[in-house]
Amino acid sequence: MGRVQLLATGGTIASRHGPGGLAARTPAAELLAAAGSPAGVTVTTSDLSTVGSFALDTSDLRGLVAEARRCLVEGVDGVVVTHGTDTMEESAYLADLVHDDPRPIVFTGAQRPFDSPAPDGPRNLADALRVASTPAARDLGVLLCFDGHVFAARGVRKVETLRSGAFAAPGRGPVLRVDGDAVTSLARPPRGPALPLDLAADLPRVDVVPLYLGADDTLLRAAVAAGAAGIVLQAFGAGNATPVVAATVADLVSGGLPVLVSSRVPSGPVAPLYTGGGGADLARDGALLAGDLSPWQARLLLAAALAVSPDDPLTVVAGHLAAWNRIRDRVEGVQG
Numbered sequence: 612m613g614r615v616q617l618l619a620t621g622g623t624i625a626s627r628h629g630p631g632g633l634a635a636r637t638p639a640a641e642l643l644a645a646a647g648s649p650a651g652v653t654v655t656t657s658d659l660s661t662v663g664s665f666a667l668d669t670s671d672l673r674g675l676v677a678e679a680r681r682c683l684v685e686g687v688d689g690v691v692v693t694h695g696t697d698t699m700e701e702s703a704y705l706a707d708l709v710h711d712d713p714r715p716i717v718f719t720g721a722q723r724p725f726d727s728p729a730p731d732g733p734r735n736l737a738d739a740l741r742v743a744s745t746p747a748a749r750d751l752g753v754l755l756c757f758d759g760h761v762f763a764a765r766g767v768r769k770v771e772t773l774r775s776g777a778f779a780a781p782g783r784g785p786v787l788r789v790d791g792d793a794v795t796s797l798a799r800p801p802r803g804p805a806l807p808l809d810l811a812a813d814l815p816r817v818d819v820v821p822l823y824l825g826a827d828d829t830l831l832r833a834a835v836a837a838g839a840a841g842i843v844l845q846a847f848g849a850g851n852a853t854p855v856v857a858a859t860v861a862d863l864v865s866g867g868l869p870v871l872v873s874s875r876v877p878s879g880p881v882a883p884l885y886t887g888g889g890g891a892d893l894a895r896d897g898a899l900l901a902g903d904l905s906p907w908q909a910r911l912l913l914a915a916a917l918a919v920s921p922d923d924p925l926t927v928v929a930g931h932l933a934a935w936n937r938i939r940d941r942v943e944g945v946q947g
């Protein structure tokens with residue numbers, strides 16, 4: 612008999628129509644009653660919050676991750692988190708950054724509300740509960756289960772605003788597939804080393820600064836003025852910026868501010884290719900290229916690295932990215 616803990620935080624999966632718009636009001640026990648427990652699995656529930664995930668902050672996120680880890684320490688076989696889809700890829704990634712346990716933490720949610728005539732939440736939750744209690748999900752890290760597919764937290768992105776297949780892992784694909792009771796393994800994701808992050812302490816402020824045609828450095832400077840301890844550039848293409856942003860990055864980096872470069876393109880790594888404001892200049896001037904991490908996941912990695920090593924966060928980020936790449940190369944070598 613397996614045991615799974617269901618932690619509910621809100622999101623569309625728990626939302627109902629009301630006079631002002633959709634609001635997350637359905638408690639975990641009701642979500643579970645609609646989904647049903649998998650045969651042979653005991654599911655216990657708790658409600659952490661009933662909010663849309665667009666209203667969560669990093670303090671809520673630390674609390675959620677700490678609670679999921681506490682449930683594992685208490686001895687459940689897996690944890691399922693119901694969560695809004697808007698920021699699920701961020702929450703799942705922070706949970707994954709500190710996850711050092713073979714048992715799965717599985718995030719899920721819905722695109723249609725609980726009181727919709729055809730809600731997708733009950734099936735997504737039933738699938739996530741099945742995944743959380745299956746041996747096939749062990750050693751895969753934190754997972755996101757949605758619309759019959761399961762993705763590793765690192766690299767997953769919301770790719771549809773309204774359709775039921777809300778998530779994809781561009782350049783990677785799903786790691787499991789769920790068809791009713793059957794869970795099929797598709798790929799083994801690399802698992803990087805866990806970061807020794809103290810979840811009781813605040814995460815330092817890291818801002819994501821977007822690049823767009825003709826962007827000047829106003830937003831970059833505003834982020835620093837607001838107290839950012841680190842910056843992630845949501846750069847063009849393979850990691851390029853406008854000349855003025857690149858020049859300001861060089862200034863800020865020489866003053867000690869850590870800057871990570873990721874791309875506004877959903878798939879593929881950034882690379883030090885171009886001068887004239889491009890990635891070659893950014894890298895030469897001391898910004899760190901963040902591989903194929905999305906800007907939002909890169910932001911959490913840099914914030915965690917700042918918390919772990921305030922004086923040298925980029926060494927922690929670089930070490931983490933390098934270790935993950937080595938493990939990926941080994942896993943891909945084994946998978947042929």
Ligand code: ASP
Pocket residue numbers: 621622623624662663664665694695696697698720721722
């Ligand atoms: N659209 C969102 C959801 O799917 C709202 C949120 O993120 O809470 O749950």
